[in-house]
Amino acid sequence: xxxxxxxxxxxxxxxxxxxxxxxxxxxxxxxxxxxxxxxxxxxxxxxxxxxxxxxxxxxxxxxxxxxxxxxxxxxxxxxxxxxxxxxxxxxxxxxxxxxxxxxxxxxxxxxxxxxxxxxxxxxxxxxxxxxxxxxxxxxxxxxxxxxxxxxxxxxxxxxxxxxxxxxxxxxxxxxxxxxxxxxxxxxxxxxxxxxxxxxxxxxxxxxxxxxxxxxxxxxxxxxxxxxxxxxxxxxxxxxxxxxxxxxxxxxxxxxxxxxxxxxxxxxxxxxxxxxxxxxxxxxxxxxxxxxxxxxxxxxxxxxxxxxxxxxxxxxxxxxxxxxxxxxxxxxxxxxxxxxxxxxxxxxxxxxxxxxxxxxxxxxxxxxxxxxxxxxxxxxxxxxxxxxxxxxxxxxxxxxxxxxxxxxxxxxxxxxxxxxxxxxxxxxxxxxxxxxxxxxxxxxxxxxxxxxxxxxxxxxxxxxxxxxxxxxxxxxxxxxxx
Amino acid sequence: xxxxxxxxxxxxxxxxxxxxxxxxxxxxxxxxxxxxxxxxxxxxxxxxxxxxxxxxxxxxxxxxxxxxxxxxxxxxxxxxxxxxxxxxxxxxxxxxxxxxxxxxxxxxxxxxxxxxxxxxxxxxxxxxxxxxxxxxxxxxxxxxxxxxxxxxxxxxxxxxxxxxxxxxxxxxxxxxxxxxxxxxxxxxxxxxxxxxxxxxxxxxxxxxxxxxxxxxxxxxxxxxxxxxxxxxxxxxxxxxxxxxxxxxxxxxxxxxxxxxxxxxxxxxxxxxxxxxxxxxxxxxxxxxxxxxxxxxxxxxxxxxxxxxxxxxxxxxxxxxxxxxxxxxxxxxxxxxxxxxxxxxxxxxxxxxxxxxxxxxxxxxxxxxxxxxxxxxxxxxxxxxxxxxxxxxxxxxxxxxxxxxxxxxxxxxxxxxxxxxxxxxxxxxxxxxxxxxxxxxxxxxxxxxxxxxxxxxxxxxxxxxxxxxxxxxxxxxxxxxx
Numbered sequence: 001x002x003x004x005x006x007x008x009x010x011x012x013x014x015x016x017x018x019x020x021x022x023x024x025x026x027x028x029x030x031x032x033x034x035x036x037x038x039x040x041x042x043x044x045x046x047x048x049x050x051x052x053x054x055x056x057x058x059x060x061x062x063x064x065x066x067x068x069x070x071x072x073x074x075x076x077x078x079x080x081x082x083x084x085x086x087x088x089x090x091x092x093x094x095x096x097x098x099x100x101x102x103x104x105x106x107x108x109x110x111x112x113x114x115x116x117x118x119x120x121x122x123x124x125x126x127x128x129x130x131x132x133x134x135x136x137x138x139x140x141x142x143x144x145x146x147x148x149x150x151x152x153x154x155x156x157x158x159x160x161x162x163x164x165x166x167x168x169x170x171x172x173x174x175x176x177x178x179x180x181x182x183x184x185x186x187x188x189x190x191x192x193x194x195x196x197x198x199x200x201x202x203x204x205x206x207x208x209x210x211x212x213x214x215x216x217x218x219x220x221x222x223x224x225x226x227x228x229x230x231x232x233x234x235x236x237x238x239x240x241x242x243x244x245x246x247x248x249x250x251x252x253x254x255x256x257x258x259x260x261x262x263x264x265x266x267x268x269x270x271x272x273x274x275x276x277x278x279x280x281x282x283x284x285x286x287x288x289x290x291x292x293x294x295x296x297x298x299x300x301x302x303x304x305x306x307x308x309x310x311x312x313x314x315x316x317x318x319x320x321x322x323x324x325x326x327x328x329x330x331x332x333x334x335x336x337x338x339x340x341x342x343x344x345x346x347x348x349x350x351x352x353x354x355x356x357x358x359x360x361x362x363x364x365x366x367x368x369x370x371x372x373x374x375x376x377x378x379x380x381x382x383x384x385x386x387x388x389x390x391x392x393x394x395x396x397x398x399x400x401x402x403x404x405x406x407x408x409x410x411x412x413x414x415x416x417x418x419x420x421x422x423x424x425x426x427x428x429x430x431x432x433x434x435x436x437x438x439x440x441x442x443x444x445x446x447x448x449x450x451x452x453x454x455x456x457x458x459x460x461x462x463x464x465x466x467x468x469x470x471x472x473x474x475x476x477x478x479x480x481x
Numbered sequence: 482x483x484x485x486x487x488x489x490x491x492x493x494x495x496x497x498x499x500x501x502x503x504x505x506x507x508x509x510x511x512x513x514x515x516x517x518x519x520x521x522x523x524x525x526x527x528x529x530x531x532x533x534x535x536x537x538x539x540x541x542x543x544x545x546x547x548x549x550x551x552x553x554x555x556x557x558x559x560x561x562x563x564x565x566x567x568x569x570x571x572x573x574x575x576x577x578x579x580x581x582x583x584x585x586x587x588x589x590x591x592x593x594x595x596x597x598x599x600x601x602x603x604x605x606x607x608x609x610x611x612x613x614x615x616x617x618x619x620x621x622x623x624x625x626x627x628x629x630x631x632x633x634x635x636x637x638x639x640x641x642x643x644x645x646x647x648x649x650x651x652x653x654x655x656x657x658x659x660x661x662x663x664x665x666x667x668x669x670x671x672x673x674x675x676x677x678x679x680x681x682x683x684x685x686x687x688x689x690x691x692x693x694x695x696x697x698x699x700x701x702x703x704x705x706x707x708x709x710x711x712x713x714x715x716x717x718x719x720x721x722x723x724x725x726x727x728x729x730x731x732x733x734x735x736x737x738x739x740x741x742x743x744x745x746x747x748x749x750x751x752x753x754x755x756x757x758x759x760x761x762x763x764x765x766x767x768x769x770x771x772x773x774x775x776x777x778x779x780x781x782x783x784x785x786x787x788x789x790x791x792x793x794x795x796x797x798x799x800x801x802x803x804x805x806x807x808x809x810x811x812x813x814x815x816x817x818x819x820x821x822x823x824x825x826x827x828x829x830x831x832x833x834x835x836x837x838x839x840x841x842x843x844x845x846x847x848x849x850x851x852x853x854x855x856x857x858x859x860x861x862x863x864x865x866x867x868x869x870x871x872x873x874x875x876x877x878x879x880x881x882x883x884x885x886x887x888x889x890x891x892x893x894x895x896x897x898x899x900x901x902x903x904x905x906x907x908x909x910x911x912x913x914x915x916x917x918x919x920x921x922x923x924x925x926x927x928x929x930x931x932x933x934x935x936x937x938x939x940x941x942x943x944x945x946x947x948x949x950x951x952x953x954x955x956x957x958x959x960x961x962x
Binding site for chain 2: 020023024046049050053054057058059060061062063064065071094096298301302305306309310311313314315316317322323324346348417418
């Protein structure tokens with residue numbers, strides 16, 4: 001059999017296997033397989049993707065090309081746009097110009113120090129570990145031409161061929177940068193080739209061989225996934241808390257009605273003015289409310305939001321994830337809710353559910369909630385860096401106070417709806433929640449996103465405290481800017 | 482009891498009732514209640530919304546303020562941004578500056594003829610009927626000041642009060658326009674006060690009375706909704722088809738392999754060039770593929786998409802709606818998928834599912850699929866107006882041909898996955914589908930979005946026909962621009 005015939009046969013067989021694997025992946029609704037298609041200019045990145053559009057079922061393919069961040073993207077955390085555009089479960093994604101693109105360019109042009117590059121690559125590695133832990137399979141491809149081709153870079157013949165095919169590459173790197181980019185890529189590969197997501201060098205000198213090679217890699221990756229053999233990171237970095245923050249609190253604070261009214265008006269006025277301050281347009285505000293059932297989150301939130309312009313405000317309740325959300329990485333729905341510049345987002349319960357209810361009810365594995373502390377810290381650090389002010393509240397009540405509030409609710413015809421069987425069940429797990437709360441504060445109270453634990457036996461006191469903290473923190477931030 | 486005390490009591494009672502109704506609405510996951518808050522400047526539109534943020538559970542409130550369309554919005558159909566931002570099921574939405582805003586301004590400034598205004602209002606009425614039919618309740622409020630206030634417009638005292646409260650209105654209309662806007666609003670109300678969604682005049686002279694009045698309206702609307710007493714339009718406008726387009730076809734077309742190869746290369750080349758034409762950046766392309774199972778939609782789509790830049794392309798398969806999608810208006814998920822300028826969207830099955838599978842399987846009421854023809858025509862007309870080229874294909878095979886393809890699939894180890902029990906069940910309903918297909922073409926083949934019925938017994942022939950039609954239509958369009 002001629003070489004040509006043999007290749008054709010191989011390709012046809014591979015294509016059929018891939019189609020079937022793609023269908024199985026889709027049916028199983030497993031996390032997506034994401035191919036980062038990187039490499040030298042003219043190394044055939046686009047051509048490779050075209051091949052897969054010819055071979056596979058186009059309905060379950062997603063291609064995204066990232067150039068420099070545009071518009072709102074420049075004001076949001078760097079990884080935001082990648083989070084938002086993660087392909088849905090059961091599909092394949094092709095990323096041209098991934099999260100590596102910008103740092104790589106900057107390093108190669110001498111516009112980023114190696115130290116800074118290293119720290120960026122560490123962040124990227126944590127991001128990729130998180131994706132892997134959430135069932136996203138990453139194939140990081142680096143397409144290169146062999147030395148013979150590279151010497152004559154850009155290869156004239158190939159150039160001509162591309163032009164004639166109207167398949168010009170998306171010019172990532174100019175010719176003269178070739179060597180520098182290669183050096184930077186080497187450094188990138190050193191720093192980010194992890195056991196979970198190694199860089200795979202792909203020789204692109206022969207297009208047909210390249211497509212077959214990548215096709216086989218992809219097939220293997222999907223098959224491993226279907227067999228549940230995906231590599232996932234096992235590390236986590238957290239410490240159980242040794243102190244009980246809830247026991248230490250003074251629950252006897254009280255505020256008289258007339259004082260409360262005066263203070264309420266004062267702080268609402270102040271908050272209204274602060275939110276209208278021109279400097280706030282460059283910042284944004286994320287308020288996180290956690291606490292036991294009936295701790296008074298809703299009422300406190302209403303006192304805060306009432307004085308904010310509804311147009312700049314979103315209040316999100318965090319409920320059990322929908323079926324679609326369950327097939328996505330846990331933090332994705334919260335990435336989708338982060339405030340744009342000049343906006344306020346209030347979370348009535350939040351992503352901390354991962355280390356509270358999900359931990360206690362066993363909705364995720366021990367490993368996953370243990371890893372969540374670091375993931376959440378990363379998430380908040382990125383928001384902070386992009387200018388978001390994060391204020392986190394735990395409204396604390398005693399179990400006795402909760403019981404009395406539950407009983408009040410039961411008696412009231414208009415508040416009964418607030419009380420569910422689940423609330424009663426949660427009461428039985430009080431000590432579990434106390435533990436989880438303490439571990440949470442221990443591991444996620446950072447200078448840029450501290451926890452404020454407010455004794456809330458007296459609702460008036462709690463509301464004024466929360467308003468005061470929001471005002472003071474916001475004022476401090478606006479003065480700095 | 483003093484008037485003040487009595488009002489306070491009324492307010493407290495109303496507030497409790499509203500909270501409970503809001504909770505019931507949320508639990509029942511019924512379509513949202515959408516309040517269009519319109520009216521004269523300084524009539525207290527924002528203030529009214531603030532009140533509801535104080536009274537209600539903020540998690541289930543959505544406020545959107547629409548000013549003039551920005552960026553991409555200006556290039557998309559006018560109603561697109563309203564479709565996209567419809568509040569989710571079970572919630573309340575407040576729209577400031579709704580779809581009435583722009584036409585109203587233009588009419589009042591003499592920049593739109595009455596004829597044009599009338600036709601815009603007709604479109605809006607059809608849109609509102611569609612929302613109502615899909616379970617969205619509309620409350621259209623027009624806030625006005627009484628004549629005494631209006632005479633002294635803008636009321637100085639009120640102006641001062643707003644300023645001091647830092648609650649300035651969103652300036653919709655300048656002072657001098659007051660009378661003109663009032664005239665235009667009268668015309669608007671004449672044209673769009675339908676039994677389904679009448680305009681409600683709200684006297685805004687006394688803020689407290691106004692809030693109580695609107696609160697009671699809202700309560701009544703939610704209660705009617707919970708009792709299933711929402712008003713819905715009963716009209717539809719369609720004719721059963723009298724001819725059979727599938728019987729008339731010549732299924733004997735064939736294309737030899739070498740001719741096919743040559744033509745395929747020719748048309749793919751042509752399509753590649755057309756899609757890269759600079760003028761295409763101002764247009765966009767929507768390809769709709771329908772046809773019986775095994776008619777060859779996937780293979781035809783791959784031949785078309787293979788030569789398009791994956792970055793400009795999305796292929797969507799239309800599956801049964803998810804739980805979340807079922808709680809939304811039917812066309813919403815397709816509004817979310819329409820192509821932006823310079824992009825190509827291919828639908829492998831489409832919104833025509835409403836008048837095909839949903840009709841035949843009884844997934845929606847007879848009334849709803851009968852209304853769908855008009856709704857779909859409206860949808861396509863809006864896309865067309867915004868510059869989208871719509872090409873719709875029905876790939877036609879005979880039942881005998883389908884049987885033979887099913888049997889082939891059953892025998893092939895790599896194609897078996899394509900065949901499901903549902904495919905066999907659908908075969909039993911062949912004549913229902915023929916009827917539905919004929920009614921569909923009869924009622925939705927418009928000059929701007931014609932149907933192309935292609936005999937597809939020979940796959941090669943069908944693929945080349947589809948490619949040729951796409952090329953010819955696109956070329957014609959690009960020449961015009």
